[in-house]
Amino acid sequence: MLEFKYDTQLLIEGENLDEDEISAYITQHLKGDCLLAVGDEELIKIHFHTNEPWKVLEYCATLGEIFDIVIEDMDRQSRGLKG
DSSP, X not given: OOSSOEEEEEEEEOSSOOHHHHHHHHHHHSOOEEEEEEEOSSEEEEEEEESOHHHHHHHXXXXXXXXXXXXXXXXXXXXXXXX
16 A cells, blocks of 8 residues: 555746745645645656645646646556556
């Protein structure tokens, strides 16, 4: 059984984005692991394992436009089912 079930990935397009600030906020305020926040001031890719992907989406939407959103159920995938 996985501690954090959903692999959450998305892109944020905006202005003056700071990957370090985004990483710090997610780490401090959202439960999960395997966080990656990479990019530049205009485009950041987020990858995060969590049980509450909607909270990641809510936060990221405050930073800019979010798109290419993928949320996969890793528990289903581990059982050979479509995630």
